[in-house]
Amino acid sequence: MPKIINNNYYPIEKLLLMFREHPNLVFVGNDSPFNQFPELVKSYEILLEAIGIDFSDFHDEDKRLEGTKILNQLTRDEFINEWRPIAHRVELDDSGVNAKVRYRNVAYNLTSKGLDLVLKLEAHNDAERRHNDTHKHNTLMRWIAGSSFLLSLVAVSVSAYLAYIANQNMQLNQQRLEIQQQQIKSLGEKVHQQEEQTSELGKTKKADNK
Structure with missing residues (x-):
């Protein structure tokens, strides 16, 4: 079993904060049988x-x-004061009859010295907690601002990319239109040449028939 109290291990702050959080703790008195409580x-x-x-x-x-x-x-260090709450137990007396027996257990209150230290500890812990909360809030706000900037950057990039794609599609459609127009023009010229050839051939046959 470890030795709890020594020169290097006596966490007063934790103990006093424990009494602050649990003010109604009762312990067994020296004259009380432990097995009764x-x-x-x-x-x-x-x-x-x-x-x-x-x-x-x-x-x-x-x-x-x-x-x-x-x-x-x-x-001994005057951080707590002892007081003796009364406890009763029903036990068998020497004649074998149930009897109500009174015991004095032990409870403790913080002294003015202990309470002063606790209040300082609580103030320190509150200040540290507020500092940590502020730091977390500032970190969150920076993260939100950074995320907003990244989202804006992504939105601008996407918009620019979509505009680029739309422009490319428009140019492609224009090229397709020009090719179609050239094909139509070429086809028209071929038809016109065929018509002229047909006309010349007809004239030649008529001349031969004469």
Whole structure:
């Protein structure tokens, strides 16, 4: 099982933000039997999870021991204050009769020192988030502007290409028309020559008959 609190690993910021987010966490008091409060194991898991500890191999008692080290360190550093909520459990007394037993568990509030640090952290995180949001917005706007320019460029290119194709088609049609006109003219000239030849031939036959 890893040692959680040492000189190099004490993420105060994460712990205080966790208490800010979960102000109603309750932990088992030193004079309370841990097995009487299985629902409070979740509080220790939230505490360990806040600082990125993998507790999958921990027994419940291990979670309590390591979590208590963290809570004691935060208390000594005056970031949190302890208070003792009362909890009741129905247990069998020495005579075998159900009896209502009172226990004092442990909960914590942020001190003024802890709250001041949390507020500074939240302000810093908000400023960083706004900066990131602004950067993302500016990046998106630049991308949109660049995309619009590219789309405009593509539209102009397509229009120019279509105009070029239309001009080529018009020239091709003009060439086809000129070829057809030349063919018609050539055909007309051939017909005219044939008519003249026929006429000359007719005149020659008439002369011979005379």
